[in-house]
Amino acid sequence: MQDLIQALIKTVGEEHVAHSPKDKLVYSHICGPGGDFIRGQADVIVMPGSTAEVSRIMQLASRTRTPVVPRAAGSSHHGAQVPQQGGIVIDLARMNKILEIDERKMVVVAQGGASVYNIMRQLDERDLRFPQQPQYTSGVTIGAAVSCNISGVRVTRWGRFGEHLVGLEVVLPDGEILMLGSNAYRSKYGHYHRYMGGPDIMGLFVNSGGAMGVFTEVAVRVDHRMEVTDEISYGWPRDKIEEMVEAIYWMQRYDVCDVTTLNRWNYYSALQRGRVNIPENIEFINNISVDGHSKEEYDIAEHRFRQICEKHGGTDLGELGRFTKGGPRYHAWRGIAVWTGREFGPMFYHPTHALPEIYEIWERTCHKYGLWSPRYIPGWFSNTEQNVLYTYPLLGNTYPEDPVEVENLRQWYNEFHIEITKLGCVEYLIGDIFPKLVVDNLGPAAQFIKRLKRMMDPDNIMNPMSIWR
């Protein structure tokens, strides 16, 4: 390892290589189940400054069969950023340049380590925006946004981040620099279109959780900023969940910008502090983002969605959706986690109409394991994502240093996953924390992904914790 560290220092400079015990400890740190269930420490952390340096690092790793884990903000829940088998952690924070914002072609190009929020500010100043608005922090990078295929506001209408990907530069496990999408053919016209006249190879890298390569340059389609954007909130009692699902379905059909369904627990700390007022009988809160190119267009849309909610028994909750700092439904999870402790939870897809059944499993299993209490704040969070629901219920206040606590959560986590997987729910990003059934359930498709991974990375050095090994 010492030889490798020296070689890395020679590649990127001494100030960009860290390997003290405190550095190794910190780069193993993540929230959620990965942090609690998965342990591992890097041998060395390296911060390359260019694609060429990333390539040389990968060549060194490949030659020495050293595991490599790319890491950005580390806010993912799946443990993909934990160096379980040691080796090298690549932190792309130095590769943070916004390379181009083309207002005519509506494309932004940035290095893989560029802050998504920084890009959003630059777009905002040009009246542009990402079609779906990432809703994280300035720590999240655009490379990670592709690797984790992040969600955000307007995902109901526009889908996830990866769906707007135009081009990608990726360094493969053997150090080869591969250009995909618009990166493959760009010349005079630059970046403008995703497809290359063949299979959508870029899709292989989207949502890959750092298992296929290091993303060093990303081109993404952008959109014009809407003139008017606002949020309305409607609530439903627990026994009216079926009516609420009906309302969500109709809002989807009418091309709503975004709908997020939360349960009352999400507002627990705000209710305790008297910051919000929610009628006692309301269990579910739907925050509905509405937008329009003009005030008239907005008013028509808002009126339509209010009609749908009211027709299906919803109660107008006024300004509730906008109570948090940052405006519309800004980081509802912050209300759970930051005020109460860490956050922890599964993330999966299911059809909209399955919500009542899945919610019942959540309630039942949480009660069974003693998690339905203010200590854990079992907050439900479903994002309507095009015509399905992307659900990530969260538990706060876990005690990562308490083995009994962690084991209880692990058992709950497995039981919950097995039940929902059997019903046909599918995970958002599969990591090592999941029960085996989650992968087995994918059948031959999982085997095919593993074959591709072996072909690209025969020594399995690229994020070897990945389930696709």
Next chain:
Amino acid sequence: MGLEKVKDELYRCVTCSQCYGRGPNIPFRDADDSTPYWVCPILDKFGFLTYSPQALMFIANKVYYKNFPVTEDLIQLYYSCVSCNRCSTQCTRPFMDIFRAMKEEMASRGVGPPAPVKKANENIRTKHNFMGSKPEARTKWAEGLNLSKTGEVIYFAGCYASFRQPAVAKATVKVLKTAGIDVAYLADEEWCCGMLAGWSGQPDILADMAKHNVGALKKAGAKKVVVSCAEGYRTLSRDYPQIVGKLAFDVQHISQTLAGLLKEGKLKFKNKIKETITYHDPCFLGRHCRGYDAPRAVINAIPGIKFTEMEHNGLFADCCGSGAGVTGMSYPNQEKQDAVKRLKEAKQVADTLITTCPRCTETLGRVATETNKIKVEDLMELVAKVL
């Protein structure tokens, strides 16, 4: 003592990585809470996640649960934090309490503070000033001013104004007297506020200073104590009550006193100053105590001044680099880098940089003399010119 008092805060991190961010916290320029580009000062310098608030908190957690040793390697990590408190404005975690507790934990185990700070703390203990000057030199600035040692309004000059910037202390007395205030001064009964010790892991020294100063102020009949420096203001108003209980007097920063006097019409500025001026928010007055408006009110009341803000102002003001003195003494190069950055931003918008903390004035003034042509002045010096 140490991490025990913050143990319930140590694991409360969701790794949202706002504190590891390099960009605006809210990316929309017209949002109510729109913010400028922001990066934690030590993260900006060292780059690695290790130097982010979440990491400092995470390591403290591991230390508390005895899963990580306290070694010399941690000194640079915790003492290079400038305690600017910007992380705590972006996250609900009480980072400052945690980092102070960690430094106490380290010091109690014989690791840290860095040698220059340790020496300064010893000076506080033995000579009641961090410079190690003779205690009797403290009152030299007040010679000839005939200040009473008892009274309802007492000026607490602090070490910086007393020993290094007597002009600031003299200007303060002049301004208060002009406004008709019968200001008193503890003289040799005024000791160091103890801030440096409190922020570098030696709270026992801070406690000694608190007990003495509060006793002396009480004995002098204080109803209101006016403090020159931002750090002293925070220490007297926030730390002292935790050590000695509720204070029998109000504590005001001089900028707050002046803003009040202006509002009441007791203070009027006669002369004009035709300069473009910007203001540097001292971290310990601004983010630590939310004291943003009073200094600006005073500056804006001066006839002829054109006031402009730097990009990073108020809640998002950058640190001068001194880092409560802890960082400046331990890592002077780091202090200089921060000061250069701050001065560069100031120079883009103004001819003169005003601040209202003698420590900030000294740090920025010193580096400005070396590297930059912008004029740096304390608010009191500015005000004294227009009476």
